[in-house]
Amino acid sequence: MSAITHLQYLESEAIFILRETAAQFQKPALLFSGGKDSIVMAWLARKAFYPSRLPFPLLHVDTGHNFPEAMTYRDWFVDHIGAQIVVGSVQKCIDEGSVQEEKGINASRNKLQTVALLGAIEEHQYDACLGGGRRDEEKARAKERFFSHRDEFGQWDPKNQRPELWNIFNGRKHFGEHFRVFPLSNWTEMDIWQYIRQENIPLPSLYFSHQRRIIERHGQLLDAETGFIPLLEEEKPKVREMTIRFRTVGDATCTGAVESTASSIDDIVAEVAAARQTERGTRADDKRSETAMEDRKKEGYF
Amino acid sequence: MDALVNPTESSLLHFTTAGSVDDGKSTLIGRLLYDSKSIFEDQLLAVEESSKRRGDGHVNLALLTDGLRAEREQGITIDVAYRYFATPKRKFIIADTPGHIQYTRNMVTGASTADLAIILVDARLGVIEQTMRHTYLASLLRIEHVVLAVNKMDLVNFDQSVYEKILADYMAFANGLENLPLICPIPMSALNGDNVVERSMQMPWYSGPVLLEYLETVQVLTQNTADKARLPVQWVIRPISDQNDSKLGNLHDYRGFAGRVASGTFRIGDEVLVHPSGMKSRITGIHTYEGEQTEAIPQLSYSITVADEIDTSRGGMIVKSGEPIEVGHEFDAMICWFADKKTLKPRSRFHLRHTTNEVRTVVTEVLYKVNISTLEKSQENLEFSLNDIGCIRLRTSAPIFFDSYAENRTTGSFILVDDQTNNTVAAGMIIKRIKDAFEEDAEVTI
Numbered sequence: 226m227s228a229i230t231h232l233q234y235l236e237s238e239a240i241f242i243l244r245e246t247a248a249q250f251q252k253p254a255l256l257f258s259g260g261k262d263s264i265v266m267a268w269l270a271r272k273a274f275y276p277s278r279l280p281f282p283l284l285h286v287d288t289g290h291n292f293p294e295a296m297t298y299r300d301w302f303v304d305h306i307g308a309q310i311v312v313g314s315v316q317k318c319i320d321e322g323s324v325q326e327e328k329g330i331n332a333s334r335n336k337l338q339t340v341a342l343l344g345a346i347e348e349h350q351y352d353a354c355l356g357g358g359r360r361d362e363e364k365a366r367a368k369e370r371f372f373s374h375r376d377e378f379g380q381w382d383p384k385n386q387r388p389e390l391w392n393i394f395n396g397r398k399h400f401g402e403h404f405r406v407f408p409l410s411n412w413t414e415m416d417i418w419q420y421i422r423q424e425n426i427p428l429p430s431l432y433f434s435h436q437r438r439i440i441e442r443h444g445q446l447l448d449a450e451t452g453f454i455p456l457l458e459e460e461k462p463k464v465r466e467m468t469i470r471f472r473t474v475g476d477a478t479c480t481g482a483v484e485s486t487a488s489s490i491d492d493i494v495a496e497v498a499a500a501r502q503t504e505r506g507t508r509a510d511d512k513r514s515e516t517a518m519e520d521r522k523k524e525g526y527f
Numbered sequence: 528m529d530a531l532v533n534p535t536e537s538s539l540l541h542f543t544t545a546g547s548v549d550d551g552k553s554t555l556i557g558r559l560l561y562d563s564k565s566i567f568e569d570q571l572l573a574v575e576e577s578s579k580r581r582g583d584g585h586v587n588l589a590l591l592t593d594g595l596r597a598e599r600e601q602g603i604t605i606d607v608a609y610r611y612f613a614t615p616k617r618k619f620i621i622a623d624t625p626g627h628i629q630y631t632r633n634m635v636t637g638a639s640t641a642d643l644a645i646i647l648v649d650a651r652l653g654v655i656e657q658t659m660r661h662t663y664l665a666s667l668l669r670i671e672h673v674v675l676a677v678n679k680m681d682l683v684n685f686d687q688s689v690y691e692k693i694l695a696d697y698m699a700f701a702n703g704l705e706n707l708p709l710i711c712p713i714p715m716s717a718l719n720g721d722n723v724v725e726r727s728m729q730m731p732w733y734s735g736p737v738l739l740e741y742l743e744t745v746q747v748l749t750q751n752t753a754d755k756a757r758l759p760v761q762w763v764i765r766p767i768s769d770q771n772d773s774k775l776g777n778l779h780d781y782r783g784f785a786g787r788v789a790s791g792t793f794r795i796g797d798e799v800l801v802h803p804s805g806m807k808s809r810i811t812g813i814h815t816y817e818g819e820q821t822e823a824i825p826q827l828s829y830s831i832t833v834a835d836e837i838d839t840s841r842g843g844m845i846v847k848s849g850e851p852i853e854v855g856h857e858f859d860a861m862i863c864w865f866a867d868k869k870t871l872k873p874r875s876r877f878h879l880r881h882t883t884n885e886v887r888t889v890v891t892e893v894l895y896k897v898n899i900s901t902l903e904k905s906q907e908n909l910e911f912s913l914n915d916i917g918c919i920r921l922r923t924s925a926p927i928f929f930d931s932y933a934e935n936r937t938t939g940s941f942i943l944v945d946d947q948t949n950n951t952v953a954a955g956m957i958i959k960r961i962k963d964a965f966e967e968d969a970e971v972t973i
Contacts (some may be wrong), residue, residue: 272816
């Protein structure tokens with residue numbers, strides 16, 4: 226039996242992928258959302274290149290619908306690890322008319338992120354974007370490679386992926402094409418939390434239990450405090466104060482909360498171990514159809 | 528619902544599954560996930576709804592793993608899917624590979640990182656060509672352990688003699704292989720859960736381990752610390768800064784060779800050879816973000832400093848001086864060909880990727896192809912098309928630093944990349960270096 230623990234293995238594998246990315250591409254960027262997965266990825270990147278600084282910037286695709294706590298955290302974290310940050314803005318794309326905002330009460334900017342992301346990739350000529358996606362998150366992600374090739378339109382072709390053998394990663398590409406790279410492919414939600422506990426990584430307060438004004442819609446607990454989610458007249462009286470935390474942190478319009486009193490990492494690890502729903506079960510964006518994630522990924526989503 | 532693995536003690540097991548189209552492979556994985564309580568309510572609900580809509584008679588656990596639209600529509604698995612589950616004893620990574628003949632490349636891909644392979648046989652059909660093909664690939668890729676899962680025992684009335692007959696047929700074939708993996712046969716019914724996680728009441732005649740129990744306890748030896756020490760250089764860390772680091776002091780002259788140890792152990796003070804030059808030096812520092820370490824062990828990543836200013840960079844290799852590595856630009860290798868639109872033949876040229884190195888290469892000779900149903904070597908048709916396996920001789924534009932695949936899965940493996948499409952077109956396993964009489968004067972023009 227190997228002498229190392231599963232967390233040591235996963236950490237080393239991610240560091241290996243991060244170094245491969247820096248070595249094989251001209252201009253990589255690390256997609257940073259302020260969510261726990263991208264925080265862990267950036268944390269690992271600092272380890273991978275220590276004692277140097279990160280050889281690539283963090284790229285935040287900003288939907289404009291942010292939880293203020295996530296933004297405060299982002300600015301603190303970037304400063305803390307001594308990284309550079311580049312912001313790609315969905316609002317800017319809307320203002321420029323390159324995308325149109327969705328209408329109706331379930332309107333979300335989640336899908337528009339794809340346009341802002343591809344725009345940022347083109348503007349800055351990034352040839353590889355490191356993402357915090359994990360294969361255990363969603364069934365289409367389970368088929369994803371560590372080094373995932375995108376054509377010049379940013380599209381993913383799941384039926385024609387390059388095989389990945391041993392630990393040899395093929396990042397060769399033609400001009401105009403780029404790669405998405407996923408160093409956390411083999412991590413599960415539990416691995417992420419156990420690692421955060423082991424490393425004592427500070428997180429945005431949104432992940433811990435707090436009081437928040439919430440509206441329940443289609444069985445999901447959605448934020449009614451930031452004002453990004455338009456409420457129907459009949460919903461307004463139903464908004465109530467609840468004790469919740471978020472299992473994922475994304476665009477405020479599609480991130481669902483769970484009722485929870487977990488106020489420490491240990492509490493969260495215990496809660497995740499007992500959970501009967503996947504973390505993406507709280508994501509409205511995945512509920513649109515059975516293959517919602519595959520469809521978004523083909524178009525160039527994270 | 529992730530079982531609470533003990534993070535300080537649990538290890539990781541990579542395994543792959545292989546079977547023919549209807550052997551119930553996805554069902555078996557669904558069963559492992561379901562019975563080990565790794566499936567969430569919302570996932571199960573979604574599968575139940577889909578099963579109902581499709582008119583399946585039972586909850587179709589295969590829908591848990593078949594994620595792509597085309598797969599759900601056709602009821603087949605197209606691509607390698609990775610699945611995760613954990614018990615308090617171990618964390619598991621499953622590479623679920625499709626069984627169709629045309630997808631052999633996926634089995635090779637899944638097998639390349641696996642410690643163990645589960646090969647499924649339909650008890651009604653017995654050992655078929657696919658079974659032999661999968662077993663041959665497992666031995667070729669040097670997977671240590673094979674579980675022969677004799678599935679659908681419920682459809683043969685849990686009859687012991689059916690199982691014994693399959694086992695005898697299987698061993699008759701497997702005993703002819705060169706590197707026979709350790710084989711553990713288990714009779715089961717994935718659909719009903721017999722002998723997967725829970726012991727079957729239907730087969731009292733079987734006294735061996737049930738599948739999960741075996742997966743939790745099987746000992747894996749891959750690349751242990753006793754092997755020859757190898758560190759492929761991935762990246763050179765040079766802060767070029769006058770800042771003082773709290774752990775490492777002044778960084779102005781810091782030059783660390785970053786990489787993941789492929790095998791063996793390096794310690795501070797060890798005398799090493801640094802390739803490509805092969806110059807001798809001594810390890811002065813082994814660093815991680817946590818600070819100075821006393822040793823560097825397999826599978827973990829480090830930044831290593833040496834005493835002398837030696838020229839190496841990505842693609843270089845650090846080895847212990849008492850444990851030299853092969854250095855050469857001509858060698859024989861087994862390959863599996865993956866491209867469906869192109870073929871490989873003598874004089875074909877590629878980019879060769881080996882560890883962190885990339886060189887140009889040319890096929891100087893095709894030695895033979897293997898008929899993997901009969902294991903016969905043939906020289907009749909020396910052109911490789913999709914899924915062909917055989918032995919070739921390659922010559923590279925610059926020397927590479929390698930061991931045989933039999934000795935080391937990391938420093939003995941490579942891929943071939945097509946220079947037009949940039950696709951990965953072959954997986955290769957080095958057999959031996961060719962001592963070339965012309966090595967000194969031959970000019971390789973590629």
